[in-house]
Amino acid sequence: MRGYRIETPRGELQAVRWSPAEEATGRSPVVLLHDSLGCVALWRDFPQRLARRTGRPVIAYDRLGYGRSDAYPGPQPASFIADEPRQDLAAVRERLGLDRFVLLGHSVGGCMAVHAAGVHADACEALVTVSAQAFSEPRTLAGIREAERAFAAPEQMARLARYHGDKAVWVLRSWVDNWHSEAFRDWRLDDALHQVRCATLALHGEDDAYGSAEQPARIAALTAGPSEARLLPDCGHVPHRECPERLLDLIQPFLADPAIR
Numbered sequence: 303m304r305g306y307r308i309e310t311p312r313g314e315l316q317a318v319r320w321s322p323a324e325e326a327t328g329r330s331p332v333v334l335l336h337d338s339l340g341c342v343a344l345w346r347d348f349p350q351r352l353a354r355r356t357g358r359p360v361i362a363y364d365r366l367g368y369g370r371s372d373a374y375p376g377p378q379p380a381s382f383i384a385d386e387p388r389q390d391l392a393a394v395r396e397r398l399g400l401d402r403f404v405l406l407g408h409s410v411g412g413c414m415a416v417h418a419a420g421v422h423a424d425a426c427e428a429l430v431t432v433s434a435q436a437f438s439e440p441r442t443l444a445g446i447r448e449a450e451r452a453f454a455a456p457e458q459m460a461r462l463a464r465y466h467g468d469k470a471v472w473v474l475r476s477w478v479d480n481w482h483s484e485a486f487r488d489w490r491l492d493d494a495l496h497q498v499r500c501a502t503l504a505l506h507g508e509d510d511a512y513g514s515a516e517q518p519a520r521i522a523a524l525t526a527g528p529s530e531a532r533l534l535p536d537c538g539h540v541p542h543r544e545c546p547e548r549l550l551d552l553i554q555p556f557l558a559d560p561a562i563r
Contacts, residue, residue: 303350308363310393313372317363317394318342322353330402330427330563331359333394335386335411335418337433337540338477341369341465348542352406355554361398365390367476373469378476380485384494386414387421395422402563406430406553408542409512413491416521420497428562429502429525430553433539435513436520437490443482445511445539450478495524502529503556505549507537530556 308315319331332352334345342362349360365386367374379385391414394400404427407415412434419426435442452458453474463470480486502525504518515533522531532552534541541549556562 306397308393308397310366310390312375312389313366315363315366315372315390315393316342316370317361317398318349319398320349320353320360322357322359324357328563329356329358330404331361331400332356332404332406332557333391333400334360334362335391335405335407335414336362336365336368337409337411339462339473340408340411343369343465346543348546351546351550352553355550356557358404358557361394361400361403363390363394367469367472368466374472374476378472378480380480380483382476382480383410383413384417387418391418391422395425401425402427404428404430404557404562406432407434408432409434409539413494416491416498416525417494419500419502420494423497423499426500428500428557428559429498430556431502431504431518431521432541432549433506433510433513434504434517434521435491436495436517436524437492438481438486438488439514439516441514442512446478446481448511450474491521492524495521496526498525499527501527501556501559501562503552504529504531505534505541505552506531507534507539507541507544509536509538512539 306317364371405415412431504521506518518531522529
């Protein structure tokens with residue numbers, strides 16, 4: 303495992319790279335994009351397990367404002383999902399020399415990965431979304447409000463602060479306030495999905511509190527490349543913690559396709 307500090311015009315990012323014990327020659331690395339409350343540390347041991355199972359290097363980074371990256375300079379704009387491919391991800395790609403890569407995003411990181419697969423179509427070999435939202439539905443907003451109420455408990459905010467430090471309140475408010483803003487009332491991922499040309503695997507827990515099975519179905523239906531949607535039974539919003547082996551059992555054969563370098 304190797305860590306990096308990556309300079310951007312707005313602040314420094316923290317990135318980490320895991321290498322498999324036996325790396326498959328010429329295979330593109332997998333770049334992970336975390337969720338709305340996430341960071342590198344909250345992937346836990348999943349990146350290492352993913353590297354081992356696929357024979358590919360795995361790279362994860364803390365977006366600006368999260369984890370060990372610098373604080374975000376002000377409120378997070380409503381365009382933050384579409385902005386990611388041209389901002390933090392572009393900086394990571396340049397610093398680490400990523401000519402080709404696979405994108406794997408969890409929750410809102412999956413939405414960002416969809417945008418990135420279109421923006422970086424020259425480099426993106428394949429796309430995996432996990433618990434991603436293709437549109438805002440009542441279930442999404444209700445789940446966020448319920449989580450917001452839970453964070454009223456001091457011990458819950460203290461837990462968030464263990465990962466984000468004094469940025470924890472900003473992290474929570476960015477999540478809750480953006481999704482409940484006027485700008486997100488009719489938010490959909492459709493235009494970005496139409497730009498995806500690579501193979502796509504859309505995964506979703508059957509018991510996900512933030513989105514129904516219509517979410518992965520829409521992702522798979524609207525991408526232009528070969529795509530598939532799969533549901534994980536007895537699993538909620540965070541498959542890489544709730545059922546990591548079953549998640550890897552779906553990802554590994556998908557990325558083993560010879561057409562995906």
